[in-house]
Amino acid sequence: MRSFFSKFKDGLKKTTPTFYKIFGRVGGIFSGKKLDAASLEELEEALYGADFGVETTMEIIEEIQAAYKKDKDLRGQDAARIGASVLARVLEGAEPTEDWLGSARPEVICLIGVNGSGKTTTTAKLGWKFKEDGKDVVLAACDTFRAAANEQIKTWAERLDLRLVSSHHNADAAAVAFDAYQAAKDKDVLIVDTAGRLHTKSNLMEELKKIRRVLQKHDESAPHHSWLVVDGSLGSNSIEQARKFHEAFGLTGLIITKLDGTSRGGAIAGIYRELGIPIYFVGLGEQKEDLQPFTVKNYCNAIFGLEEA
Numbered sequence: 438m439r440s441f442f443s444k445f446k447d448g449l450k451k452t453t454p455t456f457y458k459i460f461g462r463v464g465g466i467f468s469g470k471k472l473d474a475a476s477l478e479e480l481e482e483a484l485y486g487a488d489f490g491v492e493t494t495m496e497i498i499e500e501i502q503a504a505y506k507k508d509k510d511l512r513g514q515d516a517a518r519i520g521a522s523v524l525a526r527v528l529e530g531a532e533p534t535e536d537w538l539g540s541a542r543p544e545v546i547c548l549i550g551v552n553g554s555g556k557t558t559t560t561a562k563l564g565w566k567f568k569e570d571g572k573d574v575v576l577a578a579c580d581t582f583r584a585a586a587n588e589q590i591k592t593w594a595e596r597l598d599l600r601l602v603s604s605h606h607n608a609d610a611a612a613v614a615f616d617a618y619q620a621a622k623d624k625d626v627l628i629v630d631t632a633g634r635l636h637t638k639s640n641l642m643e644e645l646k647k648i649r650r651v652l653q654k655h656d657e658s659a660p661h662h663s664w665l666v667v668d669g670s671l672g673s674n675s676i677e678q679a680r681k682f683h684e685a686f687g688l689t690g691l692i693i694t695k696l697d698g699t700s701r702g703g704a705i706a707g708i709y710r711e712l713g714i715p716i717y718f719v720g721l722g723e724q725k726e727d728l729q730p731f732t733v734k735n736y737c738n739a740i741f742g743l744e745e746a
């Protein structure tokens with residue numbers, strides 16, 4: 438069976454074509470070629486192109502440059518290792534703690550975000566993951582706004598044999614959340630899929646708050662997790678979006694989707710710098726198993742084309 442890392446790396450390969458090109462082209466960098474000023478410049482461009490942002494890019498470049506000044510024989514592989522370790526420092530604390538899933542019954546996870554970011558798909562993938570871990574899961578179809586969303590989540594739930602509480606198109610989303618909580622009483626996890634909304638639409642932001650109030654009638658501390666689902670291919674545009682959602686709703690975590698099909702996977706660093714909340718999972722495809730726990734080490738190694746230590 439392929440290791441988790443190889444899956445993660447395959448998924449990120451498309452995220453990082455430029456990096457692979459840099460280190461691939463210099464091909465030899467890994468197999469012994471020395472670093473030079475031109476490849477450093479190319480790396481800087483690639484980091485900007487992947488939306489790592491000025492701060493992170495500069496930190497990586499400056500540190501590699503400093504090492505290069507001291508040792509003109511620096512190899513590409515050494516530069517990649519330095520880059521990965523700087524990135525790991527930027528992302529320090531971005532990984533959730535092992536016991537992040539508390540002991541409430543149910544633990545309520547609310548997924549929110551803009552239209553099309555991948556909430557419904559992620560709700561299903563997440564439900565499947567918990568089920569695979571032997572947990573009792575209920576899904577709440579609170580995206581009553583988009584007509585097709587109900588059908589989409591029903592299809593997933595049937596396919597993965599997951600318990601789903603849903604209603605009709607345009608039903609009160611908070612009422613669905615209330616019913617779903619009741620159905621999930623004494624179960625392990627309730628995952629609430631919500632309608633996509635722009636952070637600028639105040640009525641939809643109010644709907645989110647209503648869902649929260651209704652859940653809190655059952656359990657004052659619910660939702661225990663409010664995660665923003667961010668489309669990783671939006672690059673740095675997603676940073677402002679994430680900040681606004683955080684201000685309005687108080688996020689506790691992030692899921693970054695679509696990292697399999699983008700060359701802008703660097704925005705993760707920018708979002709984390711801005712919000713400082715953990716990244717729980719990354720989406721690397723459309724299949725049920727394509728949701729992987731985020732780990733700083735795997736992400737940094739994959740970005741810089743390093744193998745797992």
Ligand SMILES: Nc1nc2c(ncn2[C@@H]2O[C@H](COP(=O)(O)OP(=O)(O)OP(=O)(O)O)[C@@H](O)[C@H]2O)c(=O)[nH]1
Pocket residue numbers: 550551552553554555556557558559580583586632633634694695696697698719720721722723727
């Ligand atoms: N390649 C890829 N596609 C994904 C990923 N996650 C979701 N998608 C796709 O993105 C599209 C939108 O996903 P949805 O789950 O419908 O998004 P949503 O946030 O629920 O959308 P709204 O209900 O409109 O807010 C679908 O075609 C998904 O299959 C991912 O990690 N990788």
